[in-house]
Amino acid sequence: MRYLVVFFLFLIANATAQTVRINEVVSSNSVYTDEDGDTPDWLEIHNYGSQDVSINGWSLSDDPETLEKWTFPNIKLSPDAYLLLWASSKDRSNISYSRTLINWGDTFQYLLPTSEPSFNWKVLSFDDSSWSEGASGFGYADGDDATIIPNGSRSVYLRKTFTISDVSAVSSLILDMDYDDAFVAYINGIEVARANINGVPPAYDAGTITDHEAQLYLGGTPERFQISVQS
Known part of the structure; x- marks a missing residue:
């Protein structure tokens, strides 16, 4: 699947x-x-x-x-x-x-929005061929970014497709996320994890609750999120 x-x-x-x-x-x-x-x-x-x-x-x-x-x-x-x-x-x-289903450095389709994107950007069938392509991480070139985005960008939308051949064999899913300053993650259109942001869904230019610095480039570890298999 x-x-x-x-x-x-x-x-x-x-x-x-x-x-x-x-x-x-x-x-x-x-x-x-x-x-x-x-x-x-x-x-x-x-x-x-x-x-x-x-x-x-x-x-x-x-x-x-x-x-x-x-x-x-x-x-x-x-x-x-x-x-x-x-x-x-x-x-x-x-x-x-x-x-490992998605690894640091994998290639994503990405969009730097200037307005709200299409409502169905999160679903599998969405056509992202017009989006840009780049490797993770994404940011302002502060030491942990493979794809550099313009200073002042408020948000970036990312899409990555993966395949699980036998869903019944999966007992748990884990998302290890290093982020600056907030994120929301979806699988096939369903929200599975978020941190430091309000709004369901958040606006493309929403502010964060507080500042949050990425950890890996400082020698730290990503934050771990347990994802329900039913998601």
């Missing part, structure tokens, strides 16, 4: 023959939580190739004497797909794993 996530951001002024690699390792996690609310270590793998790769039967271990401490279930990594894995030592009869 295809999904569209849109954001309204407010601003003031066994792998040698395969294309899979370990992309990131965190050995002292205090930010991201697993399904139990714990913060185990984690690692991320990435299929950097152009074809699907099955990792069924592959294994992970932190013991050179026991190389098959944990074996992957029947998972297929799509081209340029990322997969986050908890190093929790939990013996799960039902193995769950995290998958």
Whole structure:
């Protein structure tokens, strides 16, 4: 099933023959939580190739004497797909794993409005071909922006489409958002998260409740929002 996530951001002024690699390792996690609310270590793998790769039967271990401490279930990594894995030592009869749907630096369609946009800009069927295209983040070139927008812009509208092949397999959705100064997020036209803004929906030139500085470029962490799967 295809999904569209849109954001309204407010601003003031066994792998040698395969294309899979370990992309990131965190050995002292205090930010991201697993399904139990714990913060185990984690690692991320990435299929950097152009074809699907099955990792069924592959294994992970932190013991050179026991190389098959944990074996992957029947998972297929799509081209340029990322997969986050908890190093929790939990013996799960039902193995769950995290998958990144939208990543920092991904390309979005975006609009810098001078008036209220079309009422249906949030829905999947909306034609955004006339919008500009750019990579996240978006802002005034203050150290954390890949797409620079003009100083004084009051807001930017963003659209990104992603696909979930089996919705029934999804147990939870998490949005980690770094923003300056406010945002509202929608999936297929339904609001799923917001911060620091009034109005339902907010006006394109609405002011924010207070100033809020982005955190990642200061060495901080994004704010986490739990999204209802029913959304």
